[in-house]
Amino acid sequence: MTDAILQGLTIIAGEWQSVxxxxxxxxxxxxxxxxxxxxxxxxxxxxxxxxLFSVTALAWWAGNPVNTLAFAGTGAxxxxxxxxxxxxxxxxxxxxxxxxxxxxxxFGWVYPHFLAGPWWQYLYQSPLGLIPCPTxxxxxxxSLATPSLQSRRCGLLVSSIAAVYGAIGVFVLGVALDWLLxxxxxxxxxxxxxxxxxxxxxxMVKAFGRTL
Numbered sequence: 001m002t003d004a005i006l007q008g009l010t011i012i013a014g015e016w017q018s019v020x021x022x023x024x025x026x027x028x029x030x031x032x033x034x035x036x037x038x039x040x041x042x043x044x045x046x047x048x049x050x051x052l053f054s055v056t057a058l059a060w061w062a063g064n065p066v067n068t069l070a071f072a073g074t075g076a077x078x079x080x081x082x083x084x085x086x087x088x089x090x091x092x093x094x095x096x097x098x099x100x101x102x103x104x105x106x107f108g109w110v111y112p113h114f115l116a117g118p119w120w121q122y123l124y125q126s127p128l129g130l131i132p133c134p135t136x137x138x139x140x141x142x143s144l145a146t147p148s149l150q151s152r153r154c155g156l157l158v159s160s161i162a163a164v165y166g167a168i169g170v171f172v173l174g175v176a177l178d179w180l181l182x183x184x185x186x187x188x189x190x191x192x193x194x195x196x197x198x199x200x201x202x203x204m205v206k207a208f209g210r211t212l
Contacts, residue, residue, distance in 0.1 A: 006114075006173055008062045013114035013127040016058060023051060023129030027109065027138060034146060039090045044148040045082035048139050049075045051129040058130055067132060074161050081154050090146050097191065101145025104184040108138030113175055133169050133178050136162040140184040144191065155192025159185045 013020070030047055033039040039047075052075035059067035092098050110122040111134035117125070128134045140162050143149040149158060162185035169178030 002173060005064075008064055009127075009131050010114045012058050012062055012130050014116070016127075016130050017115075017125045019054070019058075020125050020127055020130050023054065024109065024124045024126075026050075027105075027128060030142070031105070034090065034092075034142075037089055037091070040087045041090050041146075041148055042082055042085040042087050044090055044142065044146060045085050045154070046079065048142060048148065049078045049082065051135045051139065052078070054129045055132055055135050070161065071132070074157060077157060078149075078154060081151065085151075090148060093145055093147060098145045100184065100187055101141040101143070104137050104141030104144065104180070106141075107177075107180050108134040108136075108141060111137070111177070113177060132165045133175070133181055136165055137181050137184060140181070140188050144184065144188055149188075149192075152192050155188055159189035159192065162188070 030039070030044070034044070052071045056068055056071040056075060059065075059071065093101070108128055109126065111126040111128065112119070112122050114127055114131065115122065115125060126134060128138055136158075139158060143155065143158055149155050162181055166178045166181035166185055169175040170182065
């Protein structure tokens, strides 16, 4: 079973390298939009759902119904939630969020697994947008570095699926690199819960007629 999963992921990473190159280009455009602050929270949230559907399509192509259903469901849930997100300019998070988010994005960008070839090919042909772990690492990274998914439901949804696939990578497939994805999932989960508490405080103050 494990060998079959690894073989399927390796085939996807090898057969769809042109799609991986396209996703690296799209990821670069998203990061550029964040740097020049030309993106809104809603647009970034919607953009983060697109690689989930790419993983869905390739999982279906490879005959993996579990990944197909998991990523289709997560993508659909995020699209529905993103429709209600505000169209306000997106800003960067706190320093620890930006650093940890950038680390996760870089990890997803050059994910050094399932691809045979010289190391420099990882810069543009790693399976970002093709298979679960590098794709989730990049999404978690953007979510940490920016407030794109600052809602408890969305943050916990993304952190949960990232934790599940990170655990599968580490404990089932033997991919030790996925410890980094597990760590990012934990950070996003904590940040999501803390953000909910911060949001509630002004509402409670307002309810009692007080001012900050």
